[in-house]
Amino acid sequence: MPFDPDEYREALDRAHVHTSAWLASIATRPVRPSETADELEFGIPLPDGPTTAAAVIDELASKAEPGLMAIPSGRFFGWVMGGTLPAALAADWLVSAWDQNAGLRYATPAAAAIEEAAGSWLLDLLHLPTSAAVGFVTGGTTANMVGLAAGRGDVLHKVGWDVNAHGLQGAPQVTVLVGAEVHASVELALRYLGLGLPQLIDADAQGRMRPDALALALAEIDGPVIVALQAGNLHSGAFDPMRDCIEIAHENSAWVHVDGAFGLWAAASPRWDVDLDGLDGADSWATDAHKTLNVPYDCGVAIVANPGAVRTAFGIHTSYLIQAQDGPPDPFELVPEMSRRGRGIPVWAALRSLGRRGVIDLVEGLAVNARALATSLGALDGVEVLNDVVFTQVCLSFGSDERTREVTQALIADGEVWMSGSRWAGRDVLRISVSNWSTDAEDVATSVAAVRRAMETSIAR
Structure with missing residues (x-):
């Protein structure tokens, strides 16, 4: 045809x-x-x-x-899912129409140049090392895998083992330490990498890793170690104490990876300077642009401080690929895929449309709405806010677990808003994740009214 x-x-x-x-x-x-x-x-x-x-x-x-x-609604709070900014949506249409395989700088230079610019802007916004490598992947799970894969190769290399040449059979055991409230995506990434289950480190009441517990665990380990920290607890939104944990880990020659699927974006605002102090000292970071930045699915971001570590993990050379012998890495050397769409192009469009001030306003606005929801809902009789609302997450209890489940079910059946049930700190909760750029005061008021209505409906049953 x-x-x-x-x-x-x-x-x-x-x-x-x-x-x-x-x-x-x-x-x-x-x-x-x-x-x-x-x-x-x-x-x-x-x-x-x-x-x-x-x-x-x-x-x-x-x-x-x-x-x-x-999901694009300002009344969707069910999971950590952003909406889509207008410029990002339109750019995503162009990505499909252009149909570029964003793997090689030589073959698709526009896609490579746009993504490199987007990556540079991200490093600047998040105050991460400007020399770090930035790869655009499917989401947070794959971004975690990229950082952890780079770390796996690095810590094994330090003890004389080449994982690319010899695999993991017979290799020194790599111990991975994570907080007690680690996100499942980190555990899944470790499974992909053949590293098995991590060792859990005690966390405080808000889910933050305890530096003293980390130090004690590291003192007992003889061999290569990776420490995975968390910027944004799934339920509380809390941040692990970055500087203390990173310094302790590095004193023990550990690679430090930060899972910041939604919370890494807090680094753009000075409001969280204290919470994220020392973040830039880690070795790798993972985040999702389709969460807090509000670009279309699928777009995760994998950042590695030492570009050589990630190129060693994912780079490959074949006769049919035209690659420069020096200069910047090809995009496919920073991610697990040799072929992919230009995921970073909507990121460029979102950042270009917002500018630095717009990104800060976006991130701070999400947190303001989360606090407004927590304040209004916490004032209702029979509602308890269980977490310190430090970022964009709110967890509610309505008394007993049974009562909380009833209210959650009534709220979902009502349909005007969407909030998801979960379980945290041994209790059933209604979890609110504020991630959409378009959520406003009217959405907050509508959502509070919907929860109140769900409470009344569940009692009447």
């Missing part, structure tokens, strides 16, 4: 119409989907003949609509 620009135009015109209708509905539609996956009408036999691209887009949009969660 010949290349026909008109067929693209017709399909894209229909996509634009449906996208505009979807975005216009966000302000008033219920957050929860109205149909389940089993109820949606996609389970039909594959047609024998072709269908025009425009008709396919119409069918796709109309059939999907009842099953869409309004």
Whole structure:
């Protein structure tokens, strides 16, 4: 079939119409989907003949609509998921249209240059070493894997073992130390890397690793060590004491990785200078741009202070790839994928549209809304705020675990807002994650009213 620009135009015109209708509905539609996956009408036999691209887009949009969660809504607080900034969404459309494989600087120079600029801006905003390598991956789990893989190779190299050449069989054991409230994505990344379960270090009541406990654990270890810290506890939003933990780890020749899926962005604002003091002394960092920065899925960011460590872990040379012998690394040398879309391009667009002040305002605004929710909800009879609201996370209890589950279920059934149930510190909780750039005072008031209504509904049952 010949290349026909008109067929693209017709399909894209229909996509634009449906996208505009979807975005216009966000302000008033219920957050929860109205149909389940089993109820949606996609389970039909594959047609024998072709269908025009425009008709396919119409069918796709109309059939999907009842099953869409309004994650872009300012009333979505269920998990740590941002919305999408306008510039980032439009840039993501361009990424798909350009169809660049963002792996080689030589083959796709525009994608490489844009991502390198975005990476440089990120390092500047987050006050991390300007010489660090920045790779754009699928999300926080893969970003953690990249940092931990670089660390695995580094600590084994220091004891004379080449993991690339010899693998892990027969290698000295690498001990990984994490806080007692480590996120599951770190544990999953360690599984990918063949490092097994980490050793848990005691944490305080807000989930922060205790430096004294870390020091005691390190004193008992003879061999290569990785320490994984946390910038933004999943439930409390709290930050591990960076400077103390990093200094203790480095005194024991450990690699320090920071899981900052949503909380690393706090480093952009001076408001959290004390909480994140010493952050720049770590060896690697992981975050998600599709959380706090509000770019489209999927976009994680893996940052490694020593570019050589990550290039050793993921770099490869073959006869058919045209690579420079010196100069900046090719993008594929910093991530697990040899082929990928230009994930960093929407990051560039988001940062370019916001500017430094806009990023700071975005991050601080999320925290302001979290505190407003905590204050208003905590004033309701029968509601207890369980965490110190230091960033964007709020955990609530409604008394007993049973009562908390009842209110959570009633709130989800109501549909006007979405907050998720979880379990923290031995108690069932309603967890609120404020991640959307568009959440405003009206959304906060609407959400407080919805929780109050859910409390009344659950009592009436």
